[in-house]
Amino acid sequence: MGIHTGEKCIVCGQVFTDADDVVVCPECGTPYHRACWQKNGACINLPLHESGKSWEPTKPREETRNTRICPDCGTGNPEDATHCSHCGKPFLRPEEQQEVTPTLREQLQQATERMGSADPTCGLNEEQKLDGERLEDVANFVEQNNLYYLPKFLRFSKGGRISLNFPCLLFPPYYLAYRKMWAAALIVMGIMLLLKIPQSLQQMQILLPDYLPTLRQTGAPAELLQTFQAFSSRLDAHETLLYNAAMISSYLEIIISILLGLFGNRLYYRFVLRKVHKLVQEDVSPDMKRRRLRQEGGVNGWFLVAMLGIQMGASIIFSLIMMLVMLLS
Structure with missing residues (x-):
């Protein structure tokens, strides 16, 4: 079971299933169906953006008590499983496992890393225009740290100008x-x-x-x-x-x-x-x-x-x- 299964898409109101193609906002972590995200072109969960907070699951995960969650893909597996049924990753024995469970932010970061070069746009609409240029072309040019730059570029394309850059400030x-x-x-x-x-x-x-x-x-x-x-x-x-x-x-x-x-x-x-x-x-x-x-x-x-x-x-x-x-x- 994925980390968003059972939650609702705030655009269409439908519950996410394991078969859904889910993308998340790179800034606040709100999940969307890919089609819903591309329809809007940006995150609509403005209260989280204004408060600087991150999206958190709304449904309790009681069903995960007797399941093993794969740390790589987030799929739920039987408690006695030796490897993930989705990605095939072998599970460590209890004595080999760390007691610290990855936070949602860490899981989102891992998901972004798994996208890699396969999705340089980080789930954004690749056909969206940034002052006339396709977002996919811009993402391929930036290449490094797209998760940081693309949301800022989207804001610039809508009239924004100021954005603090600490490396550029110091060096x-x-x-x-x-x-x-x-x-x-x-x-x-x-x-x-x-x-x-x-x-x-x-x-x-x-x-x-x-x-x-x-x-x-x-x-x-x-x-x-x-x-x-x-x-x-x-x-x-x-x-x-x-x-x-x-x-x-x-x-x-x-x-x-x-x-x-x-x-x-x-x-x-x-x-x-x-x-x-x-x-x-x-x-x-x-x-x-x-x-x-x-x-x-x-x-x-x-x-x-x-x-x-x-x-x-x-x-x-x-x-x-x-x-x-x-x-x-």
Whole structure:
């Protein structure tokens, strides 16, 4: 017996049976007949969405007391069964079993994982349009973490704009690079590096006076000491300007991170639509189109590593430039 058998579909009012094709809302877990879900195109259990709660079974499961529920597919089996009658999974002996029963949310997550590539739309209507593009094409392009992105994309297609994205808030250029938004990642990285310059100069203005005595104690050449002293004096002459510039750049850095955290998902949505629109125009077979979408979309960890290398390289170049400026000053 499935985990939704005996419950009612809130669209048609019919009771779910083991033979029904049941899908669940990826946000709240409310079950629907697939036809009912496709008819509405979205979850209608708005009270759960507004409260942030998850759907819970309404009928007591007294009949499960003498049955063994398969942890993989949720089918009920006789208490003395050695394997699942539906999926064939062998049952562990009582001494091998864990006492913790999976929660409904965990069961839903397992069901989603079982869908895998067979249902990238996570039970949503694959023909539904997202600003002109088929949801199935968008899902194939996103590929990774569809359960998170598709509901947000549906909201964006209906006028929504703000959606908090913590990775994009905390690590903007790295998130953008990971999601293959390479141009946006480079632009954000460049802006962030430029904003670091006033902060670096202020740190040098603060630290150089303490560093000079150490240089003298190590027997550094007099010419080098004079160079550092002259550069320190020039920085001290603009102490107020450096402080204000560093404060402004810090605030701008925070503001940019917050904006990207709030609009990062929206930015990714527009990026996905542009790429999908271009790829679906290619005159190829459906299978080739699906492969092309997944090849061009998804994520790439090497882009993230490359972005880290670019940041480190830029920091080294900046340090060399500052050394050259000090030597020529």
